[in-house]
Amino acid sequence: MDYGETADVxxxxxxxxxxxxxxRVGLEPLSIWLIAVYGLAIFTGGAYLGRYSGNFSGxxxxxxxxxxxxxxxxxxxxxxxxxxxxxxxxxxKIFAANCQTCHQANGLGVPSQxxxxxxxxxxTGGSKRPAMIVLKGLQGPVTVKGQKFGSAVMQPWDKTxxxxxxxxxxxxxxxxxxxxxxxxxxxxxxxLRKELASHPESYTEPDVLAVPAETELPGGxxxxxxxxxxxxxxxxxxxxxxxxxx
Amino acid sequence: MTPTADIPLKEPVxxxxxxxxxxxxxxxxxxxxxxxVLMFYASAxxxxxxxxxxxxxxxxxxxxxxxxxxxxxLTWGRLRPVHMNVMVYGWASMxxxxxxxxxxxxxCRTTLRHPLLIVAGIWFWNIGVLIGVIGILMGYSTGxxxxxxxxxxAVVLFVAYALIMSWAVLMFRFRRGDQIYIxxxxxxxxxxxxPWLYAAAQAMLFVVPVQGVMQAAVGWWYANNLLFLWLGAIxxxxxxxxxxxxxxxxxxxxxxxxxxxxxxxxxxxxxxxQRLVDGPFPAWMITASIAATILTIIPVATVGLNHHMTMQGxxxxxxxxxxxxxxxxxxxxxxxxxxxxxxxxxxxxxRYLHFTEASIAYSHLGxxxxxxxxxxxxxxxxxxRLVGREWxxxxxxxxxxxxxxxxxxxxxxxxxxxxFAQGATQDDPSMSFxxxxxxxxxxxxxxxxxxxxxxxxxxxxxxxxxxxxxxxGRTSTVPTFLNPVEAEGSETHL
Numbered sequence: 001m002d003y004g005e006t007a008d009v010x011x012x013x014x015x016x017x018x019x020x021x022x023x024r025v026g027l028e029p030l031s032i033w034l035i036a037v038y039g040l041a042i043f044t045g046g047a048y049l050g051r052y053s054g055n056f057s058g059x060x061x062x063x064x065x066x067x068x069x070x071x072x073x074x075x076x077x078x079x080x081x082x083x084x085x086x087x088x089x090x091x092x093k094i095f096a097a098n099c100q101t102c103h104q105a106n107g108l109g110v111p112s113q114x115x116x117x118x119x120x121x122x123x124t125g126g127s128k129r130p131a132m133i134v135l136k137g138l139q140g141p142v143t144v145k146g147q148k149f150g151s152a153v154m155q156p157w158d159k160t161x162x163x164x165x166x167x168x169x170x171x172x173x174x175x176x177x178x179x180x181x182x183x184x185x186x187x188x189x190x191x192l193r194k195e196l197a198s199h200p201e202s203y204t205e206p207d208v209l210a211v212p213a214e215t216e217l218p219g220g221x222x223x224x225x226x227x228x229x230x231x232x233x234x235x236x237x238x239x240x241x242x243x244x245x246x
Numbered sequence: 247m248t249p250t251a252d253i254p255l256k257e258p259v260x261x262x263x264x265x266x267x268x269x270x271x272x273x274x275x276x277x278x279x280x281x282x283v284l285m286f287y288a289s290a291x292x293x294x295x296x297x298x299x300x301x302x303x304x305x306x307x308x309x310x311x312x313x314x315x316x317x318x319x320l321t322w323g324r325l326r327p328v329h330m331n332v333m334v335y336g337w338a339s340m341x342x343x344x345x346x347x348x349x350x351x352x353x354c355r356t357t358l359r360h361p362l363l364i365v366a367g368i369w370f371w372n373i374g375v376l377i378g379v380i381g382i383l384m385g386y387s388t389g390x391x392x393x394x395x396x397x398x399x400a401v402v403l404f405v406a407y408a409l410i411m412s413w414a415v416l417m418f419r420f421r422r423g424d425q426i427y428i429x430x431x432x433x434x435x436x437x438x439x440x441p442w443l444y445a446a447a448q449a450m451l452f453v454v455p456v457q458g459v460m461q462a463a464v465g466w467w468y469a470n471n472l473l474f475l476w477l478g479a480i481x482x483x484x485x486x487x488x489x490x491x492x493x494x495x496x497x498x499x500x501x502x503x504x505x506x507x508x509x510x511x512x513x514x515x516x517x518x519x520q521r522l523v524d525g526p527f528p529a530w531m532i533t534a535s536i537a538a539t540i541l542t543i544i545p546v547a548t549v550g551l552n553h554h555m556t557m558q559g560x561x562x563x564x565x566x567x568x569x570x571x572x573x574x575x576x577x578x579x580x581x582x583x584x585x586x587x588x589x590x591x592x593x594x595x596x597r598y599l600h601f602t603e604a605s606i607a608y609s610h611l612g613x614x615x616x617x618x619x620x621x622x623x624x625x626x627x628x629x630x631r632l633v634g635r636e637w638x639x640x641x642x643x644x645x646x647x648x649x650x651x652x653x654x655x656x657x658x659x660x661x662x663x664x665x666f667a668q669g670a671t672q673d674d675p676s677m678s679f680x681x682x683x684x685x686x687x688x689x690x691x692x693x694x695x696x697x698x699x700x701x702x703x704x705x706x707x708x709x710x711x712x713x714x715x716x717x718x719g720r721t722s723t724v725p726t727f728l729n730p731v732e733a734e735g736s737e738t739h740l
Contacts, residue, residue: 015725022353023490025497030502052593
């Protein structure tokens with residue numbers, strides 16, 4: 001017979017027979033010394049929390065409650081107060097992260113593969129053409145500064161970059177490398193993005209050429225305005241805080 | 247020599263003996279849990295052996311990194327997470343659930359209904375761990391400590407857990423008798439905390455990942471809480487049962503037990519972030535965890551005192567009872583583990599230690615010296631009752647105990663001292679990083695010796711357990727004592 005089927009107490013395994021009763025609980029009182037230990041622990045824990053809490057500040061990394069690192073830098077003061085990044089500075093970072101691989105840091109592109117941005121008639125003309133190209137991408141043969149390009153495809157950036165970022169990078173491209181064209185704002189890009197929402201494909205050269213070269217996006221500074229100086233350009237732009245990842 | 251003869255008995259022997267009806271009921275309950283619990287234990291033993299061999303590989307590779315390094319799935323970066331996860335989910339969780347189911351049935355005084363559903367849960371759990379291990383070996387580790395299993399393995403584990411847990415909780419629902427014993431608090435708590443921890447960590451890391459560095463905070467919160475609220479809670483509950491049961495004396499104080507339980511639940515759940523000292527977090531988050539770690543001294547002192555006072559006068563019984571020897575070793579290690587945990591998490595020491603081997607020592611103190619030793623103790627108690635045989639060789643039990651005790655002691659010592667050496671070198675700007683690696687090297691070799699001891703101990707235990715499983719234990723009315731008992735009547739204490 002299987003052990004598990006035993007029903008007779010006399011066949012119950014010896015281990016169970018010799019067992020003690022199930023454990024019970026005594027009711028001894030708390031010792032005064034233990035209460036002292038509790039008090040000491042709570043005091044120590046509380047004191048520790050108070051001392052190293054960094055004033056419970058959400059951005060205080062210093063447990064002793066020193067100022068957050070950014071302000072600390074300004075207190076030390078060698079670089080003076082930290083400036084808000086201008087749209088052009090932000091654009092430079094976005095360009096370095098997304099565009100530089102093909103168009104190169106000097107904006108000259110790669111001969112017969114990637115068209116230049118420096119002095120390009122597309123980049124420096126009215127703001128609509130470059131904005132269209134960045135938003136939706138460009139494919140097929142294209143002629144820039146008299147040279148033919150056509151092997152590479154530019155991807156659309158409307159899914160990847162925000163209006164602000166596209167505006168910043170265009171502002172940068174249109175004022176760097178000797179280019180001298182008007183800045184672009186996030187509102188202009190937002191309007192254009194809406195206008196182009198129904199256009200699913202990448203543009204080709206004829207699409208872009210169909211837009212007159214001097215067409216500006218509505219709502220911007222007049223064409224041929226002076227290139228934005230760092231700092232000045234920051235004023236009309238919305239005070240978007242610099243994103244840590246850009 | 248008759249050390250047990252003069253043990254002060256708090257109450258007469260007669261009242262400590264169980265009645266016939268009680269024995270019969272207990273036999274029925276034990277029989278109903280037999281298949282699932284033995285299956286839990288057998289699976290846990292297999293994973294323990296696998297995990298132990300992996301630990302040997304991992305330890306060896308740290309000082310001889312070129313060995314087998316051209317086989318992708320045998321590289322350190324894959325074997326180490328496999329070792330940790332096999333130990334946590336394969337060995338520790340399965341042994342814990344086995345013991346917990348057995349204890350729950352006994353303490354609720356209800357037979358385990360439909361044990362085959364739990365058996366299905368055990369299969370699922372084993373499959374989940376196996377899938378996870380293969381996933382990590384193939385390079386699909388998630389990269390979070392203790393959560394490396396790919397998500398599909400986590401889903402299988404969750405289904406398995408739901409099957410197992412629902413029966414444990416149902417037993418509690420159908421309990422008989424008025425009193426709820428301390429062990430039941432811990433077990434019920436653990437059974438409800440684990441799904442909460444696991445689901446929260448999975449959701450916040452993989453389903454809807456929290457932002458950036460907060461993932462590290464979630465990861466460490468999970469790892470620490472798994473150790474405390476899942477494995478630790480079951481081990482404490484088991485100790486609360488085994489110690490008074492074996493010596494036949496009531497637990498010292500109900501009040502201490504209550505305070506110990508609630509402060510344990512309250513403070514442990516805040517810990518974890520002390521491992522991120524000086525990380526890019528608001529200082530208060532880390533400090534709150536350190537303060538909670540300091541406060542864990544309250545449950546430690548309370549539970550430790552409660553166990554100590556229960557044992558007082560009965561310590562000589564550890565000479566004879568394997569269960570008591572392992573369990574008391576584990577319960578004492580809980581105190582050591584927690585105090586070392588407090589010392590290495592203070593900002594002043596954590597600066598040196600938190601990127602060193604010392605944190606590995608801390609994990610081993612918790613998972614092995616405390617949890618695993620208590621589990622070994624409970625297995626020495628339950629297995630003879632489940633298979634109807636006594637352990638065959640007292641010598642093997644003694645070897646198992648001493649190899650485990652010296653093994654984990656040596657390992658913790660080596661890693662702690664090695665961690666200090668490593669941390670001090672890392673903190674010295676005039677030393678290059680490679681010097682800090684070299685400073686830990688002798689200790690890492692020492693750790694390999696410790697791993698060897700533990701391997702021996704586990705193979706001995708697995709062999710002994712296998713004998714019991716195949717019905718090759720002793721048929722006897724006398725339990726297997728570690729040392730021959732000369733005193734008359736002393737077997738009633740075991």
